[in-house]
Amino acid sequence: MGIPHFLCIPFPVQGHVNPLMQFSLLLVKHGCKVTFVHTEFSLKRTKTSGADNLEHSQVKLVTLPDGLEAEDDRSDVTKLLLSIKSNMPALLPKLIEDINALDADNKITCIIVTFNMGWPLEVGHKLGIKGALLCPASATSLASAACIPKLIHDGIIDSQGLPTKTQEIQLSPNMPLIDTENFPWRGFNKIFFDHLVQEMKTLELGEWWLCNTTYDLEPGAFSVSPKFLPIGPLMESDNSKSAFWEEDTTCLEWLDQQPPQSVIYVSFGSLAVMDPNQFKELALALDLLDKPFIWVVRPCNDNKENVNAYAHDFHGSKGKIVGWAPQKKILNHPALASFISHCGWNSTLEGICAGVPFLCWPCATDQYLDKSYICDVWKIGLGLDKDENGIISREEIRKKVDQLLVDEDIKARSLKLKDMTINNILEGGQSSKNLNFFMDWAK
Template sequence: MGTPHILAIPCPIQGHINPLMQLSHVLAKHGCKITFVHTEFTYKRANIASTEQHNLEESHIKFMMLPDGLDPEDDRSDFLKVSASIRSTMPDRLPKLIEDSEITCVLVTISMGWALEVAHKLGIRGALFCPASATSLASLTSIPTLIHDGIIDSQGRATKNQEIKLSPNMPLMDTEDFPWNGFSKLMFDRLAQEMQTLELGEWWLCNTTNDLEPGAFSISPKILPIGPLMSNESNNISSFWQEDTTCLQWLDQQPPQSVVYVAFGSLATIEQNQFQELALALDLLNKPFLWVVRPSNDNKGNNNAYPHDFVGSKGKIVAWAPQKKILNHPSIACFISHCGWNSTLDGVCGGVPFLCWPFFGDQKINKSYICDVWKVGFGLDKDENGLISRGEIRKKVEKLVGDKEVKSRSLKLKETTIYNALDGGHSSKNLDMFIKWASNNSLDNTLLFSF
């Protein structure tokens, strides 16, 4: 056994790049060498400065860039187009990178399973890092069973509205909440095929804990909880937008547990009518608020317009923010969130109650855990026009902020979740064992540990 040299290859979207970078920092602290692969586009967009590059190399992390095969003016918000181009461009370039860098293990996120195929042909070990919840991963790997049992059809659509359990010890899941719900047939087929490819990964690492979603690990012995990833060092390194750190000084001036924090991640977009309703709700609250209004993801300037009667005098609006630090700030009262898994873990580790506003993908499953399993948040209900009204937002914020039991459960959940990542914790032990496995650079199917 030697020092593992891990090639980390994320899908080129913010919600995959950041958590894989966090894991890379944790692995580097344990002595692993990391080569982190950006596309040329995401590397430039993340604006990784040479001083940061030097600091990363000092910590055993270095960057490599590979082309995604698209032209500079191509629309990279078209995920199917990007992933198809990557699949036709990158695989031929990977063997040389693996051999020149003496890679011992390839670590990918979902949709980059082709890299495991390349590694497998070269006799190099591979693993998946899933930036979503273990429950989402469990539902993806259950697709053939769900089709066979008649719960979904071959296009991923529920055959009828019902609640099911993926395994006997998992909570009930609404068939409308499957993470592929609303995706095209082509996208569903790609996901199903990707899960077959990811079987080449000997481990499926998840940024979660055994306590948060214990039943999910019975779906596959490959699923290994290694979270929560606590490294703050990568906060700025791979962000597509410049973090506005003035909000931290602003938070310092607010009373304890008074601020409503609103953020919807890197992909979710709000329709104009709903955006204006949210703005007016924040005025109605009569509480300090910190609202992240992300710059447009496209080049069409589709930024929302604030209503003419919006005052916003009690709040601060920023384009992007250091979310982990915000959610650990004593002035935060609650988190209005899209319930992406990264944000969900950030809120849990901050001990902050949630108001859940899911949009797509795994977010409805995560909302179910927050509200029904962990009981650390409330949902928001739409009116007859399909809008979440300003009155509904105001009512739920006041109910949430006044609920001492929810706050108590939030703090308890924070404590048990963070314990897993500390020395001696369940996730910490799993990570140590994964590193030992990665140090053995031959594909001999000998498992160094079992469950």
């Protein structure tokens, strides 16, 4: 009997590639063999960002084409998704055959996918290969997607995923109330919602739905399905190994020069795009705060110039603006005071594990749900309110930052939550036990 050989296939966006790569490194540590499938475009991108230093490790990288042309915009997630679903499935059996031919004693024994990539589980199922999902969002997001048929049946949402009325509901008795406006598929079009419904059916083929979370963070979510298995927080490596953009590490030396707990870190993840007026308002807010800051203003995905122009009266003299940053290192730096975040799940988890208070600025999908956990359930952050024009004003940002920085209760809860979360992956911790359980299953 050979060792377990995992084929890991993420949806090719940064927020999916990262956690699956972290999980792959964890599998290797447990003595497994891992082959990781990038799209040709993604692999080229990680190579140009200098992130491709995995040759020395046990994770073997292979590629499949995503079916798009070189000049197509891959930040159009629906377009990317539909292209992958119509092009890749026919190519996967051959890839599996080729990988197996290289090492007949250690053939692929399990396929692990992230969300939007359920179809390889169907391919694996036909070939008699086991499968699992690694969910890159919160367990609560996954639980809400799993409840879609019931939500439609109960008349809470219609067949397009839209709430029939504004209300707060509970997905299961021990879960916090969820505002029906905050379901993770908010803002999706009909095509995407239909895909989501189909995707949940396909993901049933996975024997486990592994979640990058801990039982204590969102205990209620685990009562929705026995497939859920919390194995987080995934913290195997720094994320630079799978970054799509080159990280600017000069900000770390700059951070060393700043007083303890003084710096505001601002980042909206790898997909969010900000309205130009809001962008200017944020810039002027950072001037108004008069505190040291690091602001990640990401290059547009396809190397075009940044669409946003800074306000002409923006000085930014106290801060550092970078294109892409080593986020974990920044969040864990003693100079850091707070994190202005879009509340994507990876960022939320990294902030929790660094014990940093949040200022929440959700932009889309599951981020509104994450924000309600941060502000209302864990109480480790504050939300920002929009004015009558739908803009978060510089005064509002200053007011909330000032409020957050003097709130000792939030700071204390942040540190307590950090310890509780990290304890899960230590020897004997709940997530650590769950991972061993998963390993026994895989073997």
